[in-house]
Amino acid sequence: MAKAKLLKLIALVAIGLFLLAPVGMVLAQEEEAAEGAEAEEAAAAEAEAEGAEGAEDAEAAEDAEEAAPEELPVEEAEGEAGSVQDYFAKGGPVMYPLLLTSVLAGAYIIERLFTYQFAKINARKFTDEVVSLVKAGKRTEAIEKCKEYRGPIAAVFRAVLQRADRGVAAAEKTAANAGAVELAFLERGLIVLASVSTIAPILGFLGTVTGMIRAFEGIARAGEVKPTVVASGISEALITTATGLAIAFPVLIMYNYFTSRIDRFVLEMEESTTELIDAIEDTQA
Numbered sequence: 001m002a003k004a005k006l007l008k009l010i011a012l013v014a015i016g017l018f019l020l021a022p023v024g025m026v027l028a029q030e031e032e033a034a035e036g037a038e039a040e041e042a043a044a045a046e047a048e049a050e051g052a053e054g055a056e057d058a059e060a061a062e063d064a065e066e067a068a069p070e071e072l073p074v075e076e077a078e079g080e081a082g083s084v085q086d087y088f089a090k091g092g093p094v095m096y097p098l099l100l101t102s103v104l105a106g107a108y109i110i111e112r113l114f115t116y117q118f119a120k121i122n123a124r125k126f127t128d129e130v131v132s133l134v135k136a137g138k139r140t141e142a143i144e145k146c147k148e149y150r151g152p153i154a155a156v157f158r159a160v161l162q163r164a165d166r167g168v169a170a171a172e173k174t175a176a177n178a179g180a181v182e183l184a185f186l187e188r189g190l191i192v193l194a195s196v197s198t199i200a201p202i203l204g205f206l207g208t209v210t211g212m213i214r215a216f217e218g219i220a221r222a223g224e225v226k227p228t229v230v231a232s233g234i235s236e237a238l239i240t241t242a243t244g245l246a247i248a249f250p251v252l253i254m255y256n257y258f259t260s261r262i263d264r265f266v267l268e269m270e271e272s273t274t275e276l277i278d279a280i281e282d283t284q285a
Helices: 002-051 055-071 073-081 084-090 095-119 123-135 139-148 152-162 168-187 190-222 227-284
Strands: none
Touching: 084 227, 095 168, 095 190, 095 227, 123 139, 123 152, 123 227, 139 152, 152 168, 152 227, 168 227, 190 227
């Protein structure tokens, strides 16, 4: 029990850190944006001061301002930085639901990893120990042995042994019911992973649509097509699409991995339960 509580505590801490990471990212993004705004204001003030020194300097400043929209040195510098905060900001509002889906999927993945690792036992050794006790007529000791183990197989064995005195038919029915309960426990959370692996790409494509809408609105306002006008919209479209696919790919892999783990648990439960019921039937014959 102490080990189970420790594993749950570790899982909660890991999930908490996973949930706090996006908050730190957003705060860092806001801090960088504030610093950038202050730097731009200082640069603008300095440019105005230099422009007041002479007419030639003012004309040079005007030429620099006219050339700025085409060259966009600031945007190029930001693009070169390529930080997570920059990409998140350029992705637009669709990045927030994408962030939510990634956090939700990450939390369930961590929880399922701990759960399956905790439920894993040496099924062959456990089955041999319990079956030998049942054949020796020590059903009470067999139940106590089941309590010493964790996982779905031990839970099914304990339920079957507690009703073994009612006959083989009752034991088989109990095994089926207990197995269904344990299977539901093992599959808990998989529907969330399956949903995220489907929803994340759809949200990414939604970001593609909103980004293209933004690009065309920029063209409509400018009255002409320029790379600088449509760049931000196209960037938003591509970033959201890439983010949606990047979330769905690992989540789908983990979903398939967890499904294979559940299949192995079910196979072990069926084989072990069959041996236990046969042993019960032999003792009652």
